[in-house]
Amino acid sequence: EPEVTQTPSHQVTQMGQEVILRCVPISNHLYFYWYRQILGQKVEFLVSFYNNEISEKSEIFDDQFSVERPDGSNFTLKIRSTKLEDSAMYFCASRYTSDTQYFGPGTRLTVL
């Protein structure tokens, strides 16, 4: 069964550094998402992306964040200058046309 994949599984970075989290959504899916989950808390929406542009974003998704679909298969989340509070699990999700979003295994980001 096709699935969403994410790399790396764990990223450790110094505060102020830029990080890029990578996702390969399910191949025929059209809508792409990033969510985050701070340890022990619920999953929170960051951004949705369709037709090569952001369709919706949350208040968490400020100017430090950006997303890109650089080619036909990858979907990336960039954090320009990481802060301690950016430490979390970041999940990529995708869907085709139904409302059902399928999630990847996540990237654990640790900011030191």
Place this chain on the structure above:
Amino acid sequence: GQQLNQSPQSMFIQEGEDVSMNCTSSSIFNTWLWYKQDPGEGPVLLIALYKAGELTSNGRLTAQFGITRKDSFLNISASIPSDVGIYFCAGLKSYNTDKLIFGTGTRLQVFP
């Protein structure tokens, strides 16, 4: 922000018992989804509900979309050790948004 409250927060049951958990909101949702999350992994979709009153099963799991559209429940029958994990409800408030709002989660422990 929008809150989806899940209860109970945690459950400790014996293998073979049935489990019931629910998710409530003060607002109406158009779609309800139930996900299971194992430690260190992404949410895995269990059941999707699209219409008020809809009752859907997936093996030992049954979920219902409440008539008021402000709640949903998930039942697990004859629990087994691999049912251990955190169960999240998630909802879409309208047909014009992709922003999945997650519940606070119910942590399930199953003892043999």
